Amino acid sequence: MSINRISLYHLETLLWIARLGTFAAAAEKLNTTQPAISARIGELEERLGAKLFQRNGRAANLTPAGRQLVREYRPIWDQLQDTLLRSAGFDQIRGIVRVGAGEIAAATCLPRFVAETQDRWPDLTFEIEIELTAPMIQALLNGRIDLAFAAGMVAHPALRATPIGAAELLWVASPPVAKQMEEESDAVFSLWSLPSHSPIYQVMKDALDEIPVKKHVINLCSNVRMIIDIVTIGNGFALIPKSMIRSQLENGSLVQIMAGWQVEPIMFHVVARAAEGDPVVNQVVRYASGLTLESDPFVRGSRVGRVGAPSSL
Structure with a gap:
């Protein structure tokens, strides 16, 4: 030896x-x-x-x-x-940190997170992937990314998560479609949603038995912004995070519908491997865990949960 x-x-x-x-x-x-x-x-x-x-x-x-x-x-x-x-007082943090984020986080807290961390640690660089929650969590488990901004409250023993806020969801449609939904209760309407492994899809499915629109055809799209564009031009309705459609609501190209049938907000977490041993990643995760979803109600949990790839994704 x-x-x-x-x-x-x-x-x-x-x-x-x-x-x-x-x-x-x-x-x-x-x-x-x-x-x-x-x-x-x-x-x-x-x-x-x-x-x-x-x-x-x-x-x-x-x-x-x-x-x-x-x-x-x-x-x-x-x-x-x-x-x-x-x-080194953490002043020497450098290297490449790989981050996964959903579209909601990418449109809210992610830009601020990147700007602030690189201002604090100029030698730190990022590789960012915008992805749905289920494949993003799998990438985290496989070691292809180092941390994730993920939607939904799920469980996996190899991961740890810190809640950073909740995204409010609204039923929306273009004004002409909203008017048609009020006047033609027997018409068939297109409902647009993220794919079935998305937490928002599950929230939408759970709400379908309660909403007044009984005749609908569900269409799936993996991109929230594309769904917003489709609904804005007058094709159907959707359940969308409010933070991503503020401008459309303000200019009137989209309107809230079925306001009496609200759904629970989607909680977001910063997720990392429970056994992560890289001190640079751990320091960045600690910094990210102090963020909130910008312009959304901040709901911080009293304990750290565990996140993974469950049946709800």
Whole structure:
């Protein structure tokens, strides 16, 4: 055993493979190649005199010796990273943080979050993906993104979440369609919604038995702004976050309908991996958790929840 020849990058590589599940994912995270990752693990195994991974196709599964090493070393690594950042007063935060956000968060708190964090840490850069909640949560679990601004209250033991506010939802239509809905109760109307794995779709479906429009055809679109455009030009009605249609409501191109059939607001959370060990990501997540959904009622929960990919998405 040659432990004096083991470097921090060997152990960092071990932890990222254990967390992400494949050599390829670890290579992408560490900005290197898969052969370089394989070489590091080969060196580490040789110097420890123990096999750490069993390869099964692309998947890399820890051996008993590997699991023990990861369990005992991870707290040391996390403490080392936090100590280094504290000694620098967090002024040296740098690197690329990958963020996932839904359209509502992207239209409210996300621009302010990016501007403020980059003003505070100029060397920090972002890669942002705008996505629906279910695939965004899966990307977080797979390690393709580092944190997410996600809609809905769901559960997953590998994730932690902090509520940052609630988005009010309104039934809306163009003025001509709104008038037709009042005058022609037997007509068939188009109802536009996000896909079935969206929390807003579930809210909409739960409300359908109560609303007075009994004849409708549900159309799906993965883009909220496209739905807004479709409804604004006079095709059907939709359940839309108020924060995304303020200008249309003000200029009269959209009007609220069925005001007596209000639905519960959608709660938003900042979501990260529960076992996240990267101190830069953890610091950014802590900063993001202090945000609110701009121009929407702020509802902060009294406890941290857990978010994931449930049946409601």
